[in-house]
Amino acid sequence: MGATSRTHPGAAGRAVTADHPASVRNVVLVGHSGSGKTTLVEALALTAGAVNRAGRVEDGATVSDHDGIEHRQQRSVQLSLVPLAWDGCKINLLDTPGYADFVGELRAGLRAADAALFVVSAAQEAGAVDGATRAVWEECAAVGMPRAIVVTHLETARTGFDELTSVCGRLFGGDDPDAVLPLHLPRYGTPRPDGHSPVTGLTGLLSRKVYDYASGVRTERDPAPGETALVDEARNRLIEGIIAESEDETLMDRYLGGEEIALTTLVGDLEKAVARGTFHPVLAAAPATGDARQGLGTVELLELITGGFPTPLEHPAPAVTAPDGTARPALVCDPAGPLAAEVVRTASDPYVGRLSLVRVFSGTLRPDETVHVSGHGPADRGHEDHDVDEKVGALTAPFGKQQRPLPHAVAGDLACVAKLSRAETGDTLSGRDEPLLMEPWRMPDPLLPLAVRAHSKADEDKLSQGLARLAAEDPTLRLEQNQDTHQVVLWCMGEAHADVALERLRTRYGVQVDVVPHLVQLRETFGAAAAGRGRHVKQSGGHGQYAICEIDVEPLPAGSGIEFVDKVVGGAVPRQFITSVEKGVRAQAARGVVSGHPLVDVRITLRDGKAHSVDSSDAAFQTAGALALREAAAEARIRLLEPVAEVEVLVADEYVGQVMSDLSGRRGRVVGTEQTDEARTLVRAEVPEIEIGRYAVDLRSLSHGTGRFSRAYARHEPMPQQVADRMREEAGAGAR
Template sequence: MVDKAHPGNHPGAGGAAMVAERPEGIRNVVLIGHSGSGKTTLVEALALLTGAVPRAGRVEDGTSLSDYDDIEQRQHRSVQLSVVPVAWDGIKINLIDTPGYADFVGEVRAGLRAADAALFVISAAAGADAIGGSTLALWEECAAVGMPRAVVVTHLDAARADFEELTRSCRELLSGGTPENILPLHLPVYGPKGADGHRPVTGLIDLLTQEVFDYSAGEHTRTEATPAQTEQLDAARAALIESVIAESEDETLMDRYLAGDEIDLTALVTDLERAVAHGSFHPVLIAAPPPPGAQHGLGLVEALDLITRGFPTPTEHVVAASTNGSEPSRLNCDPDAPLAAEVIRTASDPYVGRLSLVRVFSGTLHPDETVQVRGHTPGSDVDHDCDERVGAVSEPFGKQQRPLRQVIAGDIACVAKLTHAETGDTVSAKNSHLLIEPWPLPEPLLPVAIQAHTKADEDRLSQGLSRLLAEDPTIRLERNPDTGQLVLWCLGEAHRDLALERLASRFGVQVDVLDHRVALRETFAGTGIGRGRHVKQSGGHGQYAICEIEVQPLPVGSGIEFVDKVVGGVVPRQFISSVEKGVRAQAARGLSDGRPLVDLRVTLFDGKAHSVDSSDAAFQTAGALALREAAAATRICLLEPIDEVTVIVGDDHVGAVLGDLASRRGRVLGTEPADLGRTRIQAEVPELELSRYAIDLRSLSHGGGRFTRSYARHEPMPTQLSDSLRARVAAP
């Protein structure tokens, strides 16, 4: 790759926005990696090297690039994606920094949607453990859509860091069975050992050019490799050349190479760049921030060269859209085509209101123009669309917003005052009725029951939740019809805490967290007889109704059956339906703690009426009383919901997961191999045991397991557990 020892002036320096004239002059790159891998540090170092910021991690007003959100400042970790544009070799590079914590994978998915290529940042200090879990899952997602990827190794100066071993782990875990497509472009050069026995990394050996890039003085200088270094790189260089040639469009190169011919370096570099752009080869790079006072960090020049020359332009990103339900067609990444953009994320700014981060896939977006906003309403198949007037258009840069006069196809920008836009919505030309299919989002599986803290909070709660859901589509809101609880479904504890903090600090809504209640039901364990007597006389028109019923249990899922066996007209025909209404209403209310009665056959066989004082209301009350008396005459069985659960986990963790499911009273229905060394486990588990399973599975599987759940049926709870639950409810 070409050396850029002197990057030159940065178009965005001094607070001016960077403007690309054509999509070919843009690169959109998302940084993905585990928490603590050094993604944000790498972005800041690249911004410093390219002149985007005057000093490490700081923009013109002195604020940090990473302090995008006030909550991030308090929690000292990234919780949402941010975009930092830099320029290199005449190319605008939108660096999309994403959170590393698994709870915020929705932000990572948004970054993948906005990007055309990915840098997977892996810390050598964490070793192979950093490659599993969510990192591996995201790598496979990129592979499924053919997104070009490269690996960047950080923290190579950490104790016990082993570049060779980490590279081997990357090839083993990420290659998908073709380890020859993940290889390093450089080898580290180590300096002399210090007093503590530590050997710092001072440079890189380029495997293709066989040159050494020396960073020991904080600058990027080029020297020739020593004979010892040349001998060290021979095997790695041969493996790299063979892999590059295997991807070459020139089918004669391999024969010439095997025959001992010297392959032209320019041809190798061209083939390497083409293989990276096509997503068939994934180079491993090394990077480190510059020492204090320096501008050049280890491997940063090489990373920028790979991005500008090896990663694809936005014109190669295939996105399809449909019009009024038509077959989706590919959008042309052409500034002169009709406008088509997508809202990648939404946020609230205290000064300008709602800000929408958009990726333009086609056409050109201008300030103050009228556009159509269309999308899928969360939780339903219904579309929403409206016309809105675009406010200011700006380039995001940390917490700063730099004004833009237009945004061309392939670029990313912030748009103000799209008051109805939600994450995932399509922004298109007015009356175009265009809809880009939204990207898949993880299913939130951690329930959090909430209620407003005060009456004032209750008045603001609906609006606050609406704004929260518009910003974060990975949260699902549910009003449980059985328990009446308002439930937020989140991805994990950190995601839950962030949602509650945003409600309080950003939307001014304080909520109390309640114990999540599972929708339990009750039924009769045996037959019961009940007599309902509702007789009142207080002068004038009275109330008179007597009915006798027999209640029998039915199989699970049968509901409530009402049978009329009255003879002789002891209960007048017009009041039989009244008894049924009373029985069904009491069954819906339940006997205790609001748990409904289900799966019963109620037979009305006797009763009495009064020619004047009997009424519909009186017999409804009598029917309810009769059901309660019948329940007192027999044992009541508690029914709990059972969920069908599918767990996909690495083969190494199958035993731990199976043991954990057994401890949750789960019934394993079967296991089968999934893809890439994983196993799919099918089980039925009581819903009571799944409240924290999203958290516990992540711990059991070291972040690599995932599961889905769906309601199957209710079935009787073990007597010991039901008695214990009733005792807790009855306790003061």
């Protein structure tokens, strides 16, 4: 790793294939928006010979070409796969979105990968590694995923490489900052007029070699006299960090005793520590400039991936069961084993149709074979359970806008599968004779509501199908058909996620929608007891209508619903019409009595009435019951009830005061706080749902991206009168 130099023959224009899991490396790139992930992927592709100097493959598409949405919005919104070949290995680079709204694509990348590269920009302020990146680091640490750190934008650095490495050690190293150390130190050239010094090469700390990129191609030489003293301190610290992770317990004593440890021993122990996820090297990288054919640090990074990152053979597969829940043996990464693959991303191509990005965990996937597709939910997000057989279409390797044919995909590899019309993101592909279902990966709850309606009658006809396809592609999107408010609601991760969902509806599925205000599920109740009389008497020739009933209404405790009591005496209302009155008042309660929201938590007592031997009927008494309830409401004080949510906010300690103040400003009641670890606090509160419609966006801004929250319905409570009056005024103005 860094001890040798090599060039690699070009691979542009042909698909990179793998015949055994040992030759596959699946690596996900993680970092905030603007950290340089996609640029780094392009630089690695250039060094590996997958593209030419212009960054183009044979059809003229660049590595980073995605759909038009990404170009228009200038942000990456989806997971993309770029396969490369290096040193006899197939490297699947999974470039993830850096924007927090698209965390579902990030989690898909983590699921498909066996190791992670965390990309950190030196162009940011010192210590400004965003909270979302730190949260992903903790997730990887929890499952032991190997990680390395790549520092980009050294050519416009606001933070020095040494300082940024120290920051990463403090943030990512936890109790052991020496588990995060650089493998090379950057070498700087003559300062430019803007004050920044170009990075012209690297000095290998273990090899004590200089890797010069000034000519555009990596060359290796010995350091000049006097240069080694500059790196000795960093080299000694790196060696001690490697030895601390070594399985050879005698190595530290030998090193401290003055023995010179062989380079091959150090490199071997380093690779093992990286693969175990206990040591995290820091590297520097920059894209090629001018006519250069290799970007700075790209050779070293490719060598780390092939030599230090684990193969799929070393990464445990997800747990599996039969679709009915019956236990099944654990999966083994064996090309000859039973087929078990997972759809990690679903997309639509205007020419090919639906494309499914699949990670094969066991067996070998081949074109034109029939597989079993198993998918269990989440039904609340528009993903219904299904178990069907489907025929696999062509297997391809994506590269920019190209889809290069693949003969097969072995265990551990990734491929795109065409024409899986029923498969959705998160579904399992397995053999027809032995269907399997993989344990789903954890997805965050979408907490930003977006209410939509069809723009025209033509859009209304296509809306349902368009929304279903959108939900099939994106498991972080939840589709709700609210029966109380009669709204179609898309629950999204944030504003950018909502914008992309609407744009995809329009451009991919030809559905234009209008965004309307999101309505919460309000209720009505009586503030005091009241009485009402319903009289429905009509005679217009022939059979007439006659029904009179008198009721009393009184409020009940919250959660009681509607209670109907019969206290008629003397047969004033015939027995067969008692249920008719109850139907009428319950139907009116469901429609509401003042503002159109359902009436709840009241007792309605039928105490008297009149009937006619000929003209009374079920319909007449239903109408009379509804009229009686409306008359009682006209004489009583009707209170508006609003839903209250139990909210839990996990936030860094430095933002706790701001979060609690903000919740109080939303009419929230903080009910407790709990220290979860040394730097974060869990704040529990009860907040009216009408006040937290945009809380997903506001909390992100308030906590600089470090806060997370969950919400759950608690109960309905009376709305303050001034708030209720304001809502009625706004509703009246809207109606006008």
